[in-house]
Amino acid sequence: MVTVPGQNGATAVPFAPPTIRRFLIVAGALLLAAMPARAQLVGHGGMVKGLAVSADGTRAASAGFDYSVMLWDPKAAAALALMHGHEAAVNAVAFTPDGSRVVSGGDDGKVILWRLGQGAPERVMAGHKGRVAAVAVAPDGRTAASAAWDRTVRLWDLESGAQLAELTEHAGNVNAVAFTPDGARLVSAGEDGTVRLWNRSDGREIKVLGGGLPVNALALTPDGRRAVAGGIDGAVRIWDLDAGTETAGPVVGDPAPVLAVAVSADGSTGAVSGVTGGIALWSIDDGRVLHTLAGHRGPVWALAFEPDGKRLLTAGGDGAIRLWDTAAGLEIRTGAAKLAASDVPRGEQGERGAELFRRCSACHTVTPDGGNRAGPTLYGVFGRRIGTVPGYPYSPALRDGNIVWTAETVGDLFKRGPDVVTPGTKMPVQTIGNDAEREELIRWLEKVTAPR
Known part of the structure; x- marks a missing residue:
């Protein structure tokens, strides 16, 4: 069980029953209320659980515990749109490759497709019987994958909204999912401690890696050969998807459970964050920690590199989305948040x-x-x-x-x-x-x- 420090000594559990999730909403909101006005991107009414950046870097999307998806211009640090359609907290977002649409998943079990510039959902895909913890879009932009707490991964046709496949081999909640760069395979990870490799075309399970403590987060290297996984033991593990072998990730000096991992588009840099608010940037090649980033109050749930790898977006329990210079390891300031x-x-x-x-x-x-x-x-x-x-x-x-x-x-x-x-x-x-x-x-x- 994962504990999250809250204000005044309170604790919460991020992967827990609905009553505890309701407490998390209150705890995160308390942090937001106490947050200094200098945060970069502020608009959600509570925790931010998911982040994504478009392939061209001109747009970012965020998923909030306030039931909303927000669209941002990260260069201008400006909000562009607020999208409502979920009936519960939103946990994950992903752009289509052309950047024209966003897919989101939430506690209501729904997967929603949004077209940028339209306020209402373009398509709502229902079928999960538990919260959707992660979403991904295939490189061809035709298929989305969702990982949920009903122990399944599902594939969806984005043009029709039809469910294409249901993958059911996980023995616990599924927390993460990603497509390989060629779009032929799918990787998932979850509470059963495994990282699983699937064939996209027929939903056949190809390989099972690991099997220890729960895995909370997953990212693939750009060549699609390795999976970077973060677990509740605070460790980052790197799996060779073809050989099935494991190598140790960075030693970040923080034993707290990992909540998010990300890999830059050139494959040189990884990022990892956890429940205590710490973030580490590290070299994929040698595991060397490059920078530790401090600024968030409370857990950091989401990480996303911009395409050129020069900036990292982070978000979490304090409701703020922060931008970081990855070379310098410093937060980028664009001025204090002001009442327009x-x-x-x-x-x-x-x-x-x-x-x-x-x-x-x-x-x-x-x-x-x-x-x-x-x-x-x-x-x-x-x-x-x-x-x-x-x-x-x-x-x-x-x-x-x-x-x-x-x-x-x-x-x-x-x-x-x-x-x-x-x-x-x-x-x-x-x-x-x-x-x-x-x-x-x-x-x-x-x-x-x-x-x-």
């Missing part, structure tokens, strides 16, 4: 309420044309019943709620916390203990969100 002037009516930016709203602005807008983000727009919120903004995918608890937002109910939300006032919410747990500051925020919100 376009999010606030002209003349309102200098007020204390606006300052307090900054940590909310990643998820909510307040202007007539702001629209929904990770959370619904707050424009016109006072006097509105909970769960009624058109087009926003509320959790069932909020859709069925009867709270009407007033100065009193909003004040109660920020005093006691959304997890208490609106149980089942996706909203990060943010509270304001200072009565005067809470009143300043509410007074400001009443003014700027009033319909006009």
